[in-house]
Amino acid sequence: MSVLLTASQGSMFAGLEKYIIIWIISVFISSVAQIMLKVEANKEHASRLKEYLNPMVVGSYAIFFLSTFLTMYALKYVPLTYSPIIEPLSYIFVPVIGVLVLKERISKRRMLGIVIMFIGIAVFSM
Amino acid sequence: MKKTNKGTFVGEVPLKWFILLHLSLILNSLAGTASKLAGRQKFLSFKFMFWYGVMLFITMAFAVAWQQILKNMSLTFAFTNKPITIVWGLVWGVMIFRETLTWKMMLGSAIILIGIIVGVSDVSGPAGEKTETAGIAADSVKELTGQSTETDALQEVKP
Numbered sequence: 001m002s003v004l005l006t007a008s009q010g011s012m013f014a015g016l017e018k019y020i021i022i023w024i025i026s027v028f029i030s031s032v033a034q035i036m037l038k039v040e041a042n043k044e045h046a047s048r049l050k051e052y053l054n055p056m057v058v059g060s061y062a063i064f065f066l067s068t069f070l071t072m073y074a075l076k077y078v079p080l081t082y083s084p085i086i087e088p089l090s091y092i093f094v095p096v097i098g099v100l101v102l103k104e105r106i107s108k109r110r111m112l113g114i115v116i117m118f119i120g121i122a123v124f125s126m
Numbered sequence: 127m128k129k130t131n132k133g134t135f136v137g138e139v140p141l142k143w144f145i146l147l148h149l150s151l152i153l154n155s156l157a158g159t160a161s162k163l164a165g166r167q168k169f170l171s172f173k174f175m176f177w178y179g180v181m182l183f184i185t186m187a188f189a190v191a192w193q194q195i196l197k198n199m200s201l202t203f204a205f206t207n208k209p210i211t212i213v214w215g216l217v218w219g220v221m222i223f224r225e226t227l228t229w230k231m232m233l234g235s236a237i238i239l240i241g242i243i244v245g246v247s248d249v250s251g252p253a254g255e256k257t258e259t260a261g262i263a264a265d266s267v268k269e270l271t272g273q274s275t276e277t278d279a280l281q282e283v284k285p
Contacts, residue, residue, distance in 0.1 A: 034201060041196035051193055061189065094205045104200045113245020117209050117238050124212060124234025 019077040023086050026070035031093035033063035035101055042102075084125030088118065137246045143198040144246075147207055150191040155214035157184040159222060206245035209238050 040056040051057070091114060098104045127136050136144040164177035195204060213235045219225035 034205075037193060038196050038201040041193055051197075052190070057193065088209075091205060091209065095202045098201045098205075102201060104202050106202055109247065110202065110206055110245045113206055113241045113243075113247075115241070116244055117206075117241030120234045120237030120239075120241055121209065121212065122234070123237055124231055126230050126234075 016078050019074045020082065020086070022070055023074035023078060023082070024089060026067045026074065027086060027089045028093055029063050029070075030067045031090050031097060033060035033067070034090075034094050035097050036060040036063075038098070038102060084121060088121050091117065137203060139199045139203060139246075143195065146191070147195050147199065147204060148210070150188055150195055151207060151211050152214055153184055153188045153191065155211040155218065157181050157188060158211075158215055159218045160184055162223070203246065207242055210242060213238060 036056045037060045040051070040054060040060075045051045045054075095104075095106055095114065099106060127134060127141065129135075132140075134141040139147070160177050160181035164174050164181060167174035167177060216225075216227070216231055216235060220227050
């Protein structure tokens, strides 16, 4: 994010910095919600219903809901063409938070796969 | 893909859950299609309500499936497969909305698929168990990186 913030001091984003940051926050909180779902999925539950009706899962979907509004708000000002740059940030946020919070480990091969996917997304949206 | 005495695995995940993961990701991509179909209708018209309802239904079905999927694999594994929704979005775009397919989209999709294959391939089975029949994907990674994949496989820890 700091790279974007530094870049935004130039004319590249033409006054859209605030809305781009709101969009990035939206992607970030969605990624956090994914982690919350996984935290709850790792727990044992008394019943199938309790796997869904608990504060973490309900909270996660509340965050997803909030995130759609934040994205829509940002999209009022930021062109949709920025989407292929901002939305894939979740493919960075989720593994990074996953490693930090869930202590999941990523092999070098998986990291290579993620890098290749980013090249693919870049080519796709060129 | 590899066979172990505990069944067939894709990376660290049993084949059954790998297939269910991909079915749920197809469902996820269809939610976007339903949302787009709703967006093309007059706001609050019958057709709009219908497609919006379809979108909500698919989203809820996905949410139910996703929680079960997360119980059976690491979040990083599931997310390494997620970009396939971009490719499915392209398929629905061409089939349903007759969107034009550019060579960049096709090349990008192919690279995304290679990335997924590389990212999910693993020569270790459940709990780091080593097998003799490493998958084609894992072999192609060896060719790509020019290194043995065993060290990577041993670093992998199951959730």
